[in-house]
Amino acid sequence: MTSSIFVSSTFVDLEQHRKLVCNAITKLEVNSKAMEFFGALPNTPKEECLRIVRASDVFVGIIGMRYGYTDPATGKSMTQLEYEEAQTVRLPTLMYLIDEESHPVLPKHVEMGAGAEKLIAFKATLKNAHVVNTFSSPDDLVAKVTQEVVRLLGAMATKPLAQVLPQLAANATRVHHLTQPRFEFLKGKVIGVYKQHVPDAVLREALGFVLAGDNMAATFVLTRGTPMGMDEAVDGLMAIEKIFTELFKKDPSN
Known part of the structure; x- marks a missing residue:
């Protein structure tokens, strides 16, 4: 069964980005549901937009x-x-935020007033909830979306019976949210597991999934947020699980 990907963004400022992303998704033989004539226009019924979101398998947001x-x-x-x-x-959900330092933007495409404040708050929410990626041009965005969609499809292909995407979706609400002190403690215990640097935001989300019992989701987070391959991510997670097992045997309160 072909997966469907919903592409969400504002329209007039990101029209070229949306077009290129949808074309790239189509080349992967995946059905894109970019709402060119619905989601970004004020004369579209809100209910129809949300219905199509619900009927999709993956959500790609471009901000x-x-x-x-x-x-x-x-x-x-x-x-x-x-x-x-x-x-x-x-x-x-895959979220992509414009690189405000390097991406050229026309003045008319910069939100002002109350909308700007809402946009700042929305971006803060996204950064809090996801390992977001940034893009500096339409081509940069397409390259990143393509790579990450391929990773998802690859995960599905390696374990077709596991229904990886639904599993990730179901467990996303069950991720163990680490407090900063607890994250720092666990980070100190697993340091050195991976040879390459893993950003704190990526590691924190991955450890949360490990604690929730979902190594597949943790693998996805690591391969999305770093250049490492799936085998390296899985091997490291197995080592982390052993560390956690020994740690919690000694001190269950951690």
Whole structure:
């Protein structure tokens, strides 16, 4: 069965980005559900947008410098509503934020006023909830989306009976959220497991999934957030599990 990917973003400022991403997804023989004529326009029924999100298998969010059209009933942009719907139905989510330092942006495509404040808050929410990636150009975005979608499809192909994407979605709400002191403690115990540097945000999310009993999700986070391959990520996670087993035997309170 072909997977379907919902591509969400504002429209007028990211039209070229959306077109290239959808073309790349199509070349992977995956069905893209980019809402060119629905999700980003104010005359589209909100319910139809959210229905299509619910019918998708993966959510790809692309966030630039515009908050976008605001739904009068909620005060939220359609892009944010689509994202929140994807989280409600627990879709595996890939989020991409514009690199504000290097990506050229026309002045007319920069949100001002109340919308700018909402955009800042929305981006902060995304950074808190996900290992986000940034893009500096349409081509850079396409390369990153393609690589990460291929990783997802590869995971599905290696364990077709495990239904990896639904598993990731189901467990996303069960990830063990580490407090900063506990993360620092565990980070100290697993340091050296991986030869290459693993950013704190990536390691924290991966350890949370390990503690929740979902190594597949942890593998996905590591291979998405670092250049390491799947074999290296899995080997490291096996070592981390042994460390945790010994650690919790000695001190269950940790």
